[in-house]
Amino acid sequence: MDEYLEAAINEAKIGLQEGGIPIGSVLVHQGKIIGKGHNKRVQQKSVTLHGEMDALENAGRQPASVYQESVIYTTLSPCPMCTGAILLYGIPKVIIGENRTFMGSEKLLRENGVEVVVVNDPTCVKMMEEFIEKNPSLWNEDIGEP
Amino acid sequence: MDEYLEAAINEAKIGLQEGGIPIGSVLVHQGKIIGKGHNKRVQQKSVTLHGEMDALENAGRQPASVYQESVIYTTLSPCPMCTGAILLYGIPKVIIGENRTFMGSEKLLRENGVEVVVVNDPTCVKMMEEFIEKNPSLWNEDIGEP
Numbered sequence: 001m002d003e004y005l006e007a008a009i010n011e012a013k014i015g016l017q018e019g020g021i022p023i024g025s026v027l028v029h030q031g032k033i034i035g036k037g038h039n040k041r042v043q044q045k046s047v048t049l050h051g052e053m054d055a056l057e058n059a060g061r062q063p064a065s066v067y068q069e070s071v072i073y074t075t076l077s078p079c080p081m082c083t084g085a086i087l088l089y090g091i092p093k094v095i096i097g098e099n100r101t102f103m104g105s106e107k108l109l110r111e112n113g114v115e116v117v118v119v120n121d122p123t124c125v126k127m128m129e130e131f132i133e134k135n136p137s138l139w140n141e142d143i144g145e146p
Numbered sequence: 147m148d149e150y151l152e153a154a155i156n157e158a159k160i161g162l163q164e165g166g167i168p169i170g171s172v173l174v175h176q177g178k179i180i181g182k183g184h185n186k187r188v189q190q191k192s193v194t195l196h197g198e199m200d201a202l203e204n205a206g207r208q209p210a211s212v213y214q215e216s217v218i219y220t221t222l223s224p225c226p227m228c229t230g231a232i233l234l235y236g237i238p239k240v241i242i243g244e245n246r247t248f249m250g251s252e253k254l255l256r257e258n259g260v261e262v263v264v265v266n267d268p269t270c271v272k273m274m275e276e277f278i279e280k281n282p283s284l285w286n287e288d289i290g291e292p
Binding site for chain 2: 041045046047048049053056057059060061062063064065067079080081082083084085087088089090105108140141143144145146
C-alpha cells in the first residue's frame with residue numbers, strides 16, 4: 001500500500017486507541033509528510049479538528065506555495081468543512097481511503113479543479129463500518145446529523 | 147447596532163489587541179450567545195481557527211438540533227473553510243459584518259439554502275481595510291493567497 005495512505009490509516013488507529021473516531025490524515029509536500037492528524041472530537045472535545053483539519057493544523061503555518069504543491073491523504077471522504085479547508089489553501093490533490101461509509105463533498109472538490117482519487121481500501125471501510133455500528137450517535141454528531 | 151454583531155466586532159478587536167487578524171464571530175442559539183471566537187493565526191499559530199471556527203470550537207460539542215436553531219455572526223464574509231463548517235453543522239442563517247474587503251463563499255451558502263444577510267457595517271470595513279494595508283502578507287496567508 002501507498003506509504004502515505006498507510007500513515008493516514010495509522011493516525012486513524014491512534015485515534016481509535018485514544019477512544020476517538022478513527023479518521024486520519026496526512027499532508028504531503030513533495031514526497032515528505034509535513035503534517036499528520038486524526039479526529040479529536042472525543043479527545044479534545046473539538047468540533048473543528050476532523051482528521052484533515054488536524055493534519056493541516058499540525059503542519060503549521062505554511063506559505064500558499066507549499067499547499068499548492070501538496071497532496072492531502074485522508075482515510076474518509078472529506079466533509080464540507082474539510083473540503084472547504086482544502087479549497088481555501090488550494091491543495092490540488094486529495095487521496096481518499098474510502099467513500100462507502102460516508103460520501104463527502106467530492107463533487108465540490110472536482111468542480112473546483114481538485115484531483116480526487118478514491119482508493120476504497122478495505123481496511124478503511126472496515127474500520128469505519130465497525131466504529132459506526134458501535135457508536136452511531138457519536139458518528140452522527142461528527143457529521144452534523146440528528 | 148445589533149448586539150450580536152457588536153459582540154462579534156468586540157471579538158475582532160480583542161484579536162487585534164493580541165496582535166492578531168481582526169475577525170470575530172459569535173454563535174447564537176435562541177437569542178443566547180453560546181460561543182465567541184476570533185482568528186487565532188498569529189496567537190496560536192493556527193491555520194484552522196478563523197473567527198467562525200473559533201466560535202464553533204468555543205461553543206463546544208452540541209447536538210445537531212442546536213446548530214439547526216442557531217445563527218452565526220461574523221465580521222467578515224466567510225471563507226470556503228468556514229462556509230464548509232456552517233454547511234456541515236446545518237446552521238441556517240449567517241449575518242456578515244462586511245464583504246467589501248473579502249468576498250467569501252456566500253454563493254455556496256445560498257445555494258445550500260442558508261440565509262445570508264450582509265450588513266456592510268462601516269466599523270467592520272474600516273478595521274479590515276486598515277489591517278490589510280498594514281499587513282498584506284499576513285492577510286494573504288490567512289486566505290491562502292501567494
